Amino acid sequence: MITGPRLVLWLLTSATLAAQTDWPRYGGDAGNTRYSPLTQINRGNVSRLRVAWSFDTGDAFDGSEMQCQPIVVHGVLYATTPKLRVIALDAGTGKLLWQFDPNAANQVIGKSRNRGLSYWESGRDRRIFVAAREYLYALDANTGKLLWKADLREGLGRDVATMSISATSPGIVFRDLLIMGSIVNETLPAAPGDIRAFDVRTGKVRWTFHTIPHPGEFGYETWPKDAWTYIGGVNNWAGMSLDEKRGLVFVPTGSAAFDFYGSNRIGDDLFANTMLALDAATGKRIWHFQAVQHDLWDRDFPAPPTLVTVQHDGHPVDAVAQTTKSGFVFLFDRDTGKPLFPIEMRKVPKSDVDGEVTAAEQPLPLAPPPFARQVFH
Numbered sequence: 319m320i321t322g323p324r325l326v327l328w329l330l331t332s333a334t335l336a337a338q339t340d341w342p343r344y345g346g347d348a349g350n351t352r353y354s355p356l357t358q359i360n361r362g363n364v365s366r367l368r369v370a371w372s373f374d375t376g377d378a379f380d381g382s383e384m385q386c387q388p389i390v391v392h393g394v395l396y397a398t399t400p401k402l403r404v405i406a407l408d409a410g411t412g413k414l415l416w417q418f419d420p421n422a423a424n425q426v427i428g429k430s431r432n433r434g435l436s437y438w439e440s441g442r443d444r445r446i447f448v449a450a451r452e453y454l455y456a457l458d459a460n461t462g463k464l465l466w467k468a469d470l471r472e473g474l475g476r477d478v479a480t481m482s483i484s485a486t487s488p489g490i491v492f493r494d495l496l497i498m499g500s501i502v503n504e505t506l507p508a509a510p511g512d513i514r515a516f517d518v519r520t521g522k523v524r525w526t527f528h529t530i531p532h533p534g535e536f537g538y539e540t541w542p543k544d545a546w547t548y549i550g551g552v553n554n555w556a557g558m559s560l561d562e563k564r565g566l567v568f569v570p571t572g573s574a575a576f577d578f579y580g581s582n583r584i585g586d587d588l589f590a591n592t593m594l595a596l597d598a599a600t601g602k603r604i605w606h607f608q609a610v611q612h613d614l615w616d617r618d619f620p621a622p623p624t625l626v627t628v629q630h631d632g633h634p635v636d637a638v639a640q641t642t643k644s645g646f647v648f649l650f651d652r653d654t655g656k657p658l659f660p661i662e663m664r665k666v667p668k669s670d671v672d673g674e675v676t677a678a679e680q681p682l683p684l685a686p687p688p689f690a691r692q693v694f695h
Contacts, residue, residue: 341390344434344488348560349625371412375399383431385486391437391444396459398432402450406462416462420450433557434488436496438518445518447496449485454498456521466521470500471509473523475532476547478509487557487622490567492598494518497567499554504616508550508575513594515601525601529553529571529589536603537588549583551575552590557622559638561652566604568638568652569594570619577616581673586611591618593640593648595655605655609642611677614669617643630658645690646683659685 339356346352359367375384382400389396395409404418436447437459444459449470456465470485471478482503489498495515502509513527529552530545531538541549551574559568574583574590591610596603610617623640628649630637637658640648649658663679 340392341388342437343389343490344387344436344557345559345622348490348562350557350559350622351624351626373405373407373412373414375401375403375405377401377403380429382429385431385433387434389435389437391439391459394459396435396437396446398435398448400430402430402432402448404435404446404448404455404457404462406446406459418455418457418462418464420448420453420455431486433486436488436491438491438494438496440494447489447491447518449488449498451484452482454485454496454516454521456518468516468521468523470498473514473526474510474512475528476510481507481509481550483509485555487555489516490558490560491518492560492562492565492567495524495598497558497560497598499556499558499569501555502550502553502575504551504573504575504577506548506550506575510546510549511551511553511555511572513554513569513596513601515598527569527594527596527601527603529592529594530574531588540586540588541583542585545583549574551577552587556619559623559625560598561625561636564652565598566652567596567598568623568625569596570621570623570640572618573610573613573616578614579671579674580612580614581671581675583612584675586677587613593619593623593638593650593655595638595652605650607648607650607655607657609640609648609681611680612675614674614676619643625652628658641689645688645692647686647689648683649686657683659683 377400384400386398390409393409395407406415438445446457446459448455452470454468470483484501486501489496496518497515511529514523515525517524532546553572554569555572571592574587591613592606592608595605620643623638626637626639627634628637636652637649638652661681661683664682666680669676
């Protein structure tokens with residue numbers, strides 16, 4: 319947890335050590351279940367927890383945010399600091415093993431945030447991946463040595479050199495690919511939110527999915543014909559989930575830029591505000607569901623989906639569950655994208671803003687019930 323402006327990272331433990339269990343991914347596992355099988359800490363002893371060790375990042379408070387969810391692999395805790403330094407600590411003692419500073423080369427230090435890191439290993443080759451501002455870094459997990467650096471502004475099909483692009487949520491690893499989303503401007507000009515898979519060994523892009531479809535691609539007709547050249551956003555900023563057995567990556571996308579006015583993007587704007595199921599090896603679209611058509615209220619998905627198995631119609635179904643900013647939860651069959659519960663298309667009011675053309679209907683799930691209040695009296 320974080321205390322005060324010194325931004326100290328703490329670990330708590332009970333008096334008796336238990337067998338180690340890794341937390342190797344953001345969200346705990348590829349399905350983002352955030353579940354740990356550890357039973358050492360429970361309701362009976364949680365009141366007796368004491369600080370085992372603490373580590374002061376040493377970063378002066380300047381408005382930067384420490385949002386990092388550390389990962390633990392082979393007894394080593396990896397995390398980022400408010401200034402985006404990567405630190406590797408002995409998870410049992412808090413001793414600093416190594417650190418990497420992406421600011422050292424260019425000395426560009428400003429307000430920043432990062433939610434976590436990605437990890438990959440093959441034999442003795444172990445790597446940590448982190449995005450800091452416009453660059454994606456691959457580090458030797460044993461030493462912190464820089465292995466390669468990729469510029470996230472390259473390969474987007476247009477000049478985005480002067481635009482902001484980074485990634486606050488970590489990418490997800492599938493075999494020898496690191497699948498990445500991004501964070502971009504919410505006002506124009508803005509970079510497009512393409513989903514890209516990087517080769518973990520070289521940093522080269524292996525596949526790209528255009529979230530703002532190019533001519534000839536599925537969904538192109540839901541935008542103005544040249545929208546792919548100037549509209550930005552439609553990015554995965556919240557994170558992804560992965561079904562490794564099926565080879566499917568589930569990617570919730572954000573709103574198109576500008577978030578609150580869309581006269582220059584008349585249409586349903588597919589794949590904005592969409593749950594995408596992609597072939598993790600190739601980036602091919604398997605299925606999709608658009609939760610908000612022509613979004614004008616920044617109602618994009620706020621979190622990575624969770625992979626669950628539920629009892630439905632008397633038998634277990636492997637599903638993907640996605641929460642929303644509006645308080646609803648959508649559940650889909652992982653293979654087909656078929657909703658597990660009915661979704662109703664409801665008519666919605668038209669806009670009286672000059673130049674705006676709102677969607678006539680929006681999808682609302684009839685079950686499960688919303689977890690947030692829908693009406694104020």
